[in-house]
Amino acid sequence: MSAPRILREPFRVFFALGLLAGLSGVAIWHIYHVGALAQFSGVMHARFQIQGFLGAFVVGFLMTAIPRLLGVKPCAWWEFVAFLLLFGINLTCQLKQNPLFGDLAFFAIIILLVVFAARRFPARESLPPPFFMLLPMGILHALVGLGLIIWSEARPGALIVLSTGQAMLNQGFVLCLILGIGSFLGPRFLGFVDGMPGIESRTPPPGWWPSALLFLAVGALIFASFLIEAFWP
Numbered sequence: 001m002s003a004p005r006i007l008r009e010p011f012r013v014f015f016a017l018g019l020l021a022g023l024s025g026v027a028i029w030h031i032y033h034v035g036a037l038a039q040f041s042g043v044m045h046a047r048f049q050i051q052g053f054l055g056a057f058v059v060g061f062l063m064t065a066i067p068r069l070l071g072v073k074p075c076a077w078w079e080f081v082a083f084l085l086l087f088g089i090n091l092t093c094q095l096k097q098n099p100l101f102g103d104l105a106f107f108a109i110i111i112l113l114v115v116f117a118a119r120r121f122p123a124r125e126s127l128p129p130p131f132f133m134l135l136p137m138g139i140l141h142a143l144v145g146l147g148l149i150i151w152s153e154a155r156p157g158a159l160i161v162l163s164t165g166q167a168m169l170n171q172g173f174v175l176c177l178i179l180g181i182g183s184f185l186g187p188r189f190l191g192f193v194d195g196m197p198g199i200e201s202r203t204p205p206p207g208w209w210p211s212a213l214l215f216l217a218v219g220a221l222i223f224a225s226f227l228i229e230a231f232w233p
Contacts, residue, residue: 008067008074014060014083021052021091047094050170051106052087058177059083059113062135065184066117069132071125079116083109100153107146110139126200130211131183137219138176144223145169164230172226176219 006013025048028041063083067074086109093102148165152158204212 003074007077007080008064010063010075010080010083011060013080014056014063014087017084017087018053018056018060021048021056024091025049025053041097043099044094044097046166046170047099047102047106048091050174051094051102052091054174054177055090055106055109056087058181059087059109061181062113063116066120066128069126069128070120070123072120072123075116079112082112086112100150103146103150103153107143107150110142110146114139124202127202127204127208129184130208131215132180133212133215134176134180134183134219137216137223138173138180140219141168141172141176141223141226145173160230164226167226167229168223172222175222179218180215 025045028045028048063075063079066072086105090102090105090109093099093105145165145168148161149169152162152165
């Protein structure tokens with residue numbers, strides 16, 4: 001018995017959630033402009049755009065693409081519901097201007113995404129393309145960035161820690177995902193490639209590792225750039 005379509009294509013729900021979060025993040029400007037908000041919250045705006053808008057699109061895409069690229073089972077009901085609940089907690093906390101608990105919820109979303117991929121990788125029938133190695137580097141930026149932000153929120157005053165965490169989350173996370181996912185979707189949007197096939201092999205074919213290591217090196221350089229910017233004298 002095949003899985004329901006919503007589990008085979010969870011992007012349909014999460015893309016809609018991301019669009020709603022993105023519109024809400026933009027609406028904050030207009031609500032403030034008409035006087036319905038006493039002051040504009042740049043923190044709320046940024047969290048809605050990065051964690052809500054981008055986060056939901058990333059989760060929806062990877063929950064759909066990973067099982068197809070690896071040739072494994074689709075999303076389970078408990079994973080689908082868990083992601084939805086965590087996004088609900090995240091956006092509610094940000095709306096109530098409680099960024100610490102909202103950031104903790106998004107941290108849990110990223111961890112759950114890692115678990116989602118790790119549970120399926122051993123049963124793979126195929127491999128993702130080498131440029132997908134930028135995705136774990138994006139996840140690394142998100143985890144480290146969120147960790148620094150949460151640490152600075154719990155211990156106010158560590159401005160260098162906060163700014164570095166924000167840069168890793170708002171820039172490094174986004175850049176690595178755009179490079180990784182864009183390299184996959186771009187040729188398909190332009191009509192050069194059809195479908196979403198992975199490399200039909202459980203083991204890396206010749207040339208896969210050199211390309212994968214190159215993309216890992218690109219992600220590592222992006223990561224190092226934030227540390228150099230923060231701590232270079």
